[in-house]
Amino acid sequence: MKLKINNVGRISKGEIEPKPLTMFVGQNDSGKTYAASTMWALLRHINRPETREFTNNIPGLKDFISTSTGGDSGHFEFSAGPKDVKKIRDNTVKSFNKNIDVILQDAIGYDGFSDSKISLEGDDSSSAIKLNLYVEKFETIEEVEVEVEDEEESYDIEIQTVDRFNYSCKVEYGTTQKELFSYEDLELDIFAGFIESNVRQSLIGISCFGLDWLGMRNVIYLPAARTGIMLALDYFVSGTLDRSKMAGKELEESGTLPRPIQDFALNLSRRTFRPFWKKRDHHLGNLIQGEFSRRSHTRGDYVYSIENGKGEIPLASTSSLVTELAALSVLSHRVTQRTLLIFEEPEAHLHLSAQREMARSLAKMVNSGIKVLITTHSDTFLQQLNNLISLHHLKGDRELIDNLGVPEDSIIDPKDIAAFDFDCVDGSTNIEKLEITKHGVVANSLNRVLLELADETIRINDALSNLET
Numbered sequence: 001m002k003l004k005i006n007n008v009g010r011i012s013k014g015e016i017e018p019k020p021l022t023m024f025v026g027q028n029d030s031g032k033t034y035a036a037s038t039m040w041a042l043l044r045h046i047n048r049p050e051t052r053e054f055t056n057n058i059p060g061l062k063d064f065i066s067t068s069t070g071g072d073s074g075h076f077e078f079s080a081g082p083k084d085v086k087k088i089r090d091n092t093v094k095s096f097n098k099n100i101d102v103i104l105q106d107a108i109g110y111d112g113f114s115d116s117k118i119s120l121e122g123d124d125s126s127s128a129i130k131l132n133l134y135v136e137k138f139e140t141i142e143e144v145e146v147e148v149e150d151e152e153e154s155y156d157i158e159i160q161t162v163d164r165f166n167y168s169c170k171v172e173y174g175t176t177q178k179e180l181f182s183y184e185d186l187e188l189d190i191f192a193g194f195i196e197s198n199v200r201q202s203l204i205g206i207s208c209f210g211l212d213w214l215g216m217r218n219v220i221y222l223p224a225a226r227t228g229i230m231l232a233l234d235y236f237v238s239g240t241l242d243r244s245k246m247a248g249k250e251l252e253e254s255g256t257l258p259r260p261i262q263d264f265a266l267n268l269s270r271r272t273f274r275p276f277w278k279k280r281d282h283h284l285g286n287l288i289q290g291e292f293s294r295r296s297h298t299r300g301d302y303v304y305s306i307e308n309g310k311g312e313i314p315l316a317s318t319s320s321l322v323t324e325l326a327a328l329s330v331l332s333h334r335v336t337q338r339t340l341l342i343f344e345e346p347e348a349h350l351h352l353s354a355q356r357e358m359a360r361s362l363a364k365m366v367n368s369g370i371k372v373l374i375t376t377h378s379d380t381f382l383q384q385l386n387n388l389i390s391l392h393h394l395k396g397d398r399e400l401i402d403n404l405g406v407p408e409d410s411i412i413d414p415k416d417i418a419a420f421d422f423d424c425v426d427g428s429t430n431i432e433k434l435e436i437t438k439h440g441v442v443a444n445s446l447n448r449v450l451l452e453l454a455d456e457t458i459r460i461n462d463a464l465s466n467l468e469t
Contacts, residue, residue, distance in 0.1 A: 001209045002121040003042070005431070008104065008113065009034040010424055014431020015121075018212060019418035021366045022373040025382065025443040026422030031429040032375040033224070034108060035422070036342050038118065039373065040260050041107040043219045043340065045096050046208060052200035054091040058084050064131070065199060069192035071163065073137040080129045080203060086122070088207035093120050109258035120208055129206050130172040131180070131199065140164050165191050171202065173211050180214070215371040216340040220267065221260035224344040224375075226327045229265055230302065231316050260342075267331060284329055286357050288322065292330050302326060320349040337369040346374055347381040359384035360410040367409050379446050386440025388412045393438045414438075421445050 003016045011031040016022070016039070024032040045051060055061055064078035080088070096103060097117055104113035142162045168182035180202055183194070205213035223229070290306045292315075303312040304322055315323055328335075328343070335341050346362060347355040359381055366372055376382060391411045394400060401408070419434040419441040434441050 001212065003039065004119040004121065005035060005038055006117045008038055008116045008118075009108070010427060010429040011035060011422075012428045012430060014420070014422075014429075015433065016420060016431065017418055017433070018209075018216075018371070018373065020215075020371050020416040021362070021412065021418070022371075023382075023385075023417065023419040023441070024373070024375040024422060025377070025419060025434070025441070026429070026445045027377055027424060027449070030422040030424040030445070031431075032422050033344060035420075035431065036221075036344065036373060036375055037107040037258065037260055038104065040219055040221050040342055041103050042096060042118065042208075043216055045103065046092065046205050046213075047201060047217075049197075051092060051095065051204060052197070054088050054095075055200045055203050058088075058203070061199075061203075064133075065196050068133050068135060069188070069195050071137070071188055073135050076133040076135065078131045078133075078199075080207075082128055085127065085129055085207045088204055089120055089122065092204055092208055093118065106259045122210070127174040127210075129203060131169060132172070133169045133195070134167060136166040138164055138166070163188060167191065167195075169199075171206065171211070171214075173206055176211055178211055178214055212371075215337060215369070218334075218336075218339045219342060220331060220335060220339055221264055221342045222327055222331075222344060223258075223261050223264055224348060225261065226264065226344075227320075227323045227349065229261065230268065230323060230326050233265065233268055233302070264327070267334070268327065284325060284332070284361055287354060287361060288325055288329055290322070292326060302330065321351070321354055324349045335365070335370055340371045340373060341365070342373045344375045345377070347376060347378040352380050355381045356384040359388065360407070363388050363410045363412040364407070366412060366416060377446065379450060382441060382443065382446065385412070389414050389417065389436065389440040390438060414440075417441075419443070 001017070003018075004014070005011055005016065006013050009031050010029070011034055014035070016035065018039075024035060026032055058080050060078060061080070064076060068074075068076040100116050100118070101111070101114040104116055105111050139161050141159060143157050143159060146158050165186050165188065166184045167186070169180040170177055171180040181198055183191075186194070201217075202213075205217065209216060290304050292302055292304055293312065295301045295303060302315045304315055304318050304326070305312050315326060318326075343362070346358050350358060355378060362372055362374065363385070388406070388411055391401060391404075391406060392413050395411065401411075414436040417436050419436065421432045421434050421443045422429050423432060423445045432444075434443060
């Protein structure tokens with residue numbers, strides 16, 4: 001699927017076709033964050049309850065939901081034809097564009113998007129969406145609370161036979177079939193609501209993004225300002241977030257703070273009863289040698305413990321590498337094969353050697369099935385990714401790979417990468433899709449500056465040589 005963006009901030013126009021690793025490359029203030037925020041906003045729009053209403057008029061859907069959640073075992077089938085798929089996609093885009101000024105103001109943080117527009121172009125408009133749902137009913141013996149007439153005791157415990165269900169659903173789109181969801185041992189009331197909401201949401205997501213949507217059902221945004229938010233999170237939580245939670249609302253008091261940043265802070269501040277985050281984030285194992293924990297499961301006050309060391313260090317007292325990667329480490333348990341990780345400037349505040357290691361860590365994530373979208377303006381970071389791309393063409397040269405010390409799971413297949421150059425000229429940005437060659441990605445916006453810097457250095461050195469003579 002292609003996402004087309006027009007008149008969003010500095011971006012005049014551009015097409016984005018996501019891959020497992022999607023890269024937005026360009027100078028500061030060229031629109032990379034605007035494009036990433038637009039993608040985030042569209043995915044969140046798909047997941048909104050009111051958007052599911054676009055599936056109401058699909059022939060056979062209501063019967064499919066009713067019969068598959070009727071309490072019987074069986075194999076239930078449903079198909080949405082190509083016309084229905086296109087209609088769902090068109091309605092979703094129409095709804096987004098109708099409210100785009102409010103949606104992007106919410107996602108980006110200021111007003112001024114009334115002339116903005118997005119569109120989605122399907123890669124195979126002739127494809128239907130087919131669902132195969134398998135339901136297995138079985139009985140369990142359980143203790144159940146029942147009401148009694150005794151005023152002193154309103155409940156009693158009885159032994160009853162309870163119907164429970166296992167279910168799995170496969171989706172077919174085009175010539176590809178994948179698992180949509182699979183759960184075991186659920187009661188009917190939970191089962192019925194889950195089926196309906198997930199089927200409707202899945203129909204919209206797949207209509208808009210094809211089967212790629214299965215890896216973007218959830219989205220986690222790591223903003224460029226993540227370090228500052230992490231360090232000030234406890235104050236943030238004790239103020240706006242706490243008042244919003246008490247009122248049962250989202251961050252209405254946060255003013256123009258972009259919604260992805262609000263969402264990021266909420267994810268970090270969620271109540272947890274896990275006393276410690278063990279080092280499960282193996283993708284960052286070569287960068288972070290310690291572990292993170294919270295002083296309270298209801299606060300945002302994180303501390304860091306050095307591996308095999310003693311004591312806890314306040315996050316604000318750790319190195320810039322630790323504070324910069326703390327958010328990803330803490331949220332790593334939520335980054336799964338069903339998650340799109342939007343990661344702004346993963347190289348920020350990292351030494352050149354750490355930038356190279358970060359590139360390898362992200363390649364490992366992609367190779368493990370996680371979808372990642374990054375923004376970057378670092379030539380060092382990009383060059384390490386290019387080396388990992390080039391090594392894919394040299395997989396047979398084990399001696400070279402071993403001598404370089406590159407793990408095999410860090411070598412990335414170029415077919416899994418899409419790169420886009422945000423080239424800003426006279427205040428207007430066009431998004432250009434970059435070719436992925438055996439040498440990697442060549443970004444004109446970065447190379448132009450590097451060539452200018454090289455030319456400047458040569459001219460200065462020539463002038464210094466002339467002084468010596």
